[in-house]
Amino acid sequence: MSSPVTLENIRRAPKVLLHDHLDGGLRPATVIELADAAGYRDLPTTDVDRLGAWFRDAADSGSLERYLETFAHTCAVMQDEAALVRVAAEAVEDLAADGVVYAEVRYAPELFQERGMALEQIVEAVQEGFRLGERRAAEAGRRIRIGTLLCAMRQNARSLEIAELAVRYRDVGVVGFDIAGPEAGYPPTRNLDAFEYLRQQNAHFTIHAGEAFGLPSIWEAIQHCGAERLGHGVRIVDDIKVAEDGTVNLGRLASYVRDRRIPLEMCPSSNLQTGAASSVAEHPIGLLARLRFRVTVNTDNRLMSHCSMATEMAALVDAFGYGWADLQWFTVNAMKSAFIGFDDRLALINEQIKPGYAALMA
Ligand SMILES: O=c1[nH]cnc2c1ncn2[C@H]1C[C@H](O)[C@@H](CO)O1
Ligand SMILES: [Zn+2]
Numbered sequence: 001m002s003s004p005v006t007l008e009n010i011r012r013a014p015k016v017l018l019h020d021h022l023d024g025g026l027r028p029a030t031v032i033e034l035a036d037a038a039g040y041r042d043l044p045t046t047d048v049d050r051l052g053a054w055f056r057d058a059a060d061s062g063s064l065e066r067y068l069e070t071f072a073h074t075c076a077v078m079q080d081e082a083a084l085v086r087v088a089a090e091a092v093e094d095l096a097a098d099g100v101v102y103a104e105v106r107y108a109p110e111l112f113q114e115r116g117m118a119l120e121q122i123v124e125a126v127q128e129g130f131r132l133g134e135r136r137a138a139e140a141g142r143r144i145r146i147g148t149l150l151c152a153m154r155q156n157a158r159s160l161e162i163a164e165l166a167v168r169y170r171d172v173g174v175v176g177f178d179i180a181g182p183e184a185g186y187p188p189t190r191n192l193d194a195f196e197y198l199r200q201q202n203a204h205f206t207i208h209a210g211e212a213f214g215l216p217s218i219w220e221a222i223q224h225c226g227a228e229r230l231g232h233g234v235r236i237v238d239d240i241k242v243a244e245d246g247t248v249n250l251g252r253l254a255s256y257v258r259d260r261r262i263p264l265e266m267c268p269s270s271n272l273q274t275g276a277a278s279s280v281a282e283h284p285i286g287l288l289a290r291l292r293f294r295v296t297v298n299t300d301n302r303l304m305s306h307c308s309m310a311t312e313m314a315a316l317v318d319a320f321g322y323g324w325a326d327l328q329w330f331t332v333n334a335m336k337s338a339f340i341g342f343d344d345r346l347a348l349i350n351e352q353i354k355p356g357y358a359a360l361m362a
Contacts (some may be wrong), residue, residue: 003360005019005317005324011310013327014101014356016334016348017298018206019231019265021180022107022126023074024301025091026030027072028052031303034086043073050079052306054156060303062275064212065182071305079115084125085132092133096293098308101337101352105130106149106178109165117244119161123150123169143352147175147340149278152194154179154186159194166239167201175339178202178231183212188221195225202350204339206265210235211276219253220309222262229337233264237284240291248291263294264271268315272302280319282328296334328357 003125028051035043042085044054059067063083078084088105095103109122117125150166152159159179166177178199188195188207194318198205208231209221215238221227230236239251250258257264268284271277277284290294297312299305307315313330316322335349 002362003100005322005327006295007310007314009360010313010317011099012356013099013313013324013360014308014331015099015313016331016338016353017095017100017103017309018229018263018334019097019267019298019300019336020091020103020105020294021255021301022088022091022105023071023078023111024304025094025105025299026074026077026087026303027090027094027214028055028183028303030087030090031074031077034083035073038077038079038083044078051196052303055303056306059301060273062273064184064252064274064276066258066303067184067270067274074303075111076114078112079117081117081121081125084122085129088126088129088145089133089136092130092146093136093140094147094302095309096133096137096144097138097318098310100144100310101356102145102147102335102340104147104149104175106151106180107181108151108153109162110153110156119165119265121146123148127169127173143341147338148173149176149339150174151178151179151180152191153206154181154188154190156181157190159191160197163188163194163198163203163205167198167203169266170203176206178206179209180208180231183217187217188225188227192225195227199226206231209277211271212274214238215253218257222257227262228262228339229265229268230257231265232267232271232276233262234266234271234284236264236293237287240287242287258291258293261294261332263296264288265298267298267300267305267312268298269305269312273305280315283319284353285316286320289320289330291297294333294337295330296337297330324357324361328353
């Protein structure tokens, strides 16, 4: 008898997360303690429950720009090495407790320089925190591996410098690069030199595209910049026509994305908050999964969206009636699309993911 697909059982299922922001996943209690230690006085409240609710409500704004304003508070308390080690280690512990076996966690080093930390200090502190978190998870009987993605912020002009940083740290766990921040007005082609450099270095990158802006952003990310994956990519549905009789017609860009198996890092809860979708049931992930795009499920920002991998999957189960085979499909899709080496991806699929779902389906 297959286990019922409940939130509790989904927590036990092995999960893979490709799109999670370090500065969007702090524990509310940690934000308060770090603010106190750093003398940061601008938090909207110092009550743990109220602060958690504040982040969710403030991020629930219907616009990506306003959603991004909430990160001022998390970044403000991540301006020294001890804070970065702690936040990174706790992120790993929280992901492991939620049943995540592999995660790529991203952040923008340039946002942690308000008190003068060098980029190298920042990357080394976060890596130390990730390793610490992996060890603590292992001690608690949970196996998890973390890969790091470094983001450059679209509104700043530091992408080449950050891309070089990512390549410099590629052998110690930095597995790729991304650009994040406001999408409208900041097309990915502003960062062509960074993407060109990364390709010359045989390095991996994804691009936030098709979240707050439509098809041109996705097209540029893939065809001008050479993105391997798309952060969100929801607006690819603008290139798909579904007729009244159910006939589906894919435009050239949507066909290209599906044919080339370009992974979509979809984040349903986050999209509801920024206005990229109006409900989980109406979220394009349902159609895209049905059409067998390379869809993956992600959290984006666990603090702002008050979510985890398990709750995201549970919401999809509620909305679309997915079963274990579907959840395994999302998970294998994500593992195949990770930026670590092929052998490691295969080992995770065969040794952890498939046996985990087989046990739940038995
Ligand atoms: O969904 C997002 N779209 C664009 N930018 C985002 C999103 N979520 C977080 N960010 C930004 C805010 C963070 O400070 C930055 C690096 O993690 O990335
Ligand atoms: Zn994101």
